[in-house]
Amino acid sequence: MAAPLTLLLIVAVTIRAVLFRSSLAELIPERVEVVSPLNAWKRVVEGLALLDLGVSPYAGDVFHETPLIIYFFHFVIDYAEIVFMVMTRLVGCVFLLQFRKQKYALEAERYPLDCLELIRTPKEMYYIPLKVAMFYLLNPFTILSCVAKSTCGLNNAVIALFILCTVKGSSLMSAIFLALATYQSIYPLTLFAPALLYLLQRLYIPVNWQRSSFWLFTTQYTFMYLGSLCVMVCLSFFLLSSWDFLSSVYGFILSVPDLTPNIGLFWYFFAEMFEHFRLFFICVFQINVFFYTIPLSIKLKEHPIFLIFMQIAIISIFKSYPTVGDIALYMAFLPAWNHLYRFLRNIFLVSVVLLACSALFPVLWHLWIYAGSANSNFYYAITLLFNVAQILLVSDYFYAYLRREHHLTHGLYLKRKDGSEATLVLK
């Protein structure tokens, strides 16, 4: 495993280094699909420059990063490219490590015999971590995001570390990294539920409302999480001795004042909306991100890792300023579910639409902004299509997962009572 991993890392670093030195390095940080007002490198530099001039970086609408990022980049700003490359490599390694721990052993003997083909063999599973790392490191989206030096890479690293700690079972570290991820952008809050479920499963505590051990652990974890979040927020206060980072970071994420086009769904709606209804629709859109947590947690309470995948996908589709870096994070998980391949129904459609939309984004941007022969409707249409394809991908995997579970409990070749072949209908 070490040799292929090293090779992979070398290839990934080479690609990024080549792109950093080429002329694309000026072009890519300007693309709106790759950077957003929240994580653009240009804004980080602006914020630090403002700080050197003695002005708070949160004055004005330039800088929307958290104070810990200020602290971090204050020292490494000259080595930014290296930092970002290291970050992505870290994520790759982290993914690798965590997927080694996949508990395929638990699925061994409880199933009907004809389901043997559904169970993954250890031989297949051996290569999954490498494939996951490869999917992340060589994904064009990740490469673009890294070359653009968007701090999305940092956010991804924190989430990956969080998943690693959760999988390893260390609830303190998991809570701390989750708090860090939430502190960076609010949306990883929804990952609290799957993390809790996984840790409970690992400690063999059944999710039963009457059990005291369940409540004990839950309160422990909640306190650790909330405590670390409070500590981080207070620490950030001491960096600049002011609370204005709260409205600049969290107020900005939640109230979406900046309507620069991106690959998300917010900008067009809010550009067209009357002021009167703005608050209502902001609430609706933001609740939409958090809303799927509870139903999904109820359905997937035995499969928390898949739940994590679903939540990350939902966050990156419905968040207020998504970029391709967020998409790369959940796409990296896809090799972990390659045993679901036989149940996926929309592979061709989804992959073609995603490819086509990725190609059309720069084209329609150019037509809209530079040539003037298209308008924002064209670009938003592609955005919509891109997000629909992502939603289709996620729901397809969900269906495949549930179907596999169903087959595992009821047998692969379903028969009706009279012995004829039954068909499975999704209701």
Next chain:
Amino acid sequence: MVPNLTNYLFLSEIMQAKAGQFFSSGHTNNWAVLVCTSRFWFNYRHVANTLSVYRSVKRLGIPDSHIVLMLADDMACNHRNPKPATVFSHKNMELNVYGDDVEVDYRGYEVTVENFLRVLTGRLPPSTPRSKRLLSDDHSNILIYLTGTHTQMECGYNELLFIIDTCQGASMYERFYSPNLMALASSQVGEDSLSHQPDLAIGVHLMDRYTFYLLEFLEDIHPASTANMNDLFKVCPKSQCVSTPGHRTDLFLRDSGNVLITDFFGSVRKVEITMETINLTAPMVHLAVERPVSELKTESQSYVDQLPVAEIIHQKPKQRDWHPPDGFILGLWTLILLVFFKTYGAKHLKHIF
């Protein structure tokens, strides 16, 4: 010989009278601020109004450098214009008022109430170019023409003529209190100012009535004409305009019968070459003053001096001045260490202590 001498004396008297008249109004330069405030294609006529007045004013001598033209929308290059790069003020497209020498100073979204007031009061940011400024002085006569939909002078001026072609235009001049100001409006309070002619090919109305008749009147004015303001007040009576044009002259010092149209619509650039010596002992109220040396030129020189190029090129990169507070660093690293030791057990502590 004697008749010649009499003729000579008579001529010189006429010269003197004319010279007196030349200097009687007391202004030495003319400015015009022409504003069209309405946007969108169906307000074509307002832009046509303003451009027609612009054309007349230029024809009568005011140069582009002394005209501030503010148009809120671009009709000539509008996608709906069947004849691009033209703006017609007469149907059957007799007169293209756009031409090829129109100089628009404020366009599109720059035409706001705030900018209009800033132009008039001179309170513009220092980076504003000269073409966007009203650089009038105490001896300027200013013509302000406003049209469009529904809007205390502090700029330096000698006399001001305000023409307003909007609905209820009189409401605007009723509020004026600055001295030496004359105002004309196309309609009274409660009346609407109406448009004149629709053109079927372009599809919109081309002109407003008041401005149409105003321009018909102005077409007969040439730089040396002696028509006065009373004639201007008679333009567009109710029978032609449907709305009642009004005017206000109580704030104006001179009698309106003595004010020439060209005092406002034209530019004082008349040069009469004479070989006669004119005796200027008659009392003159205003002597011809030299144009004051424009202060702006000296300003710009000192600005350039402030930034020598060599200094800019060889600026060293700034040293980083900001450092995070010590308490923060301490707190952060203590926490990190605590978490580290909690996770990996206290046995590592023995390596330190």
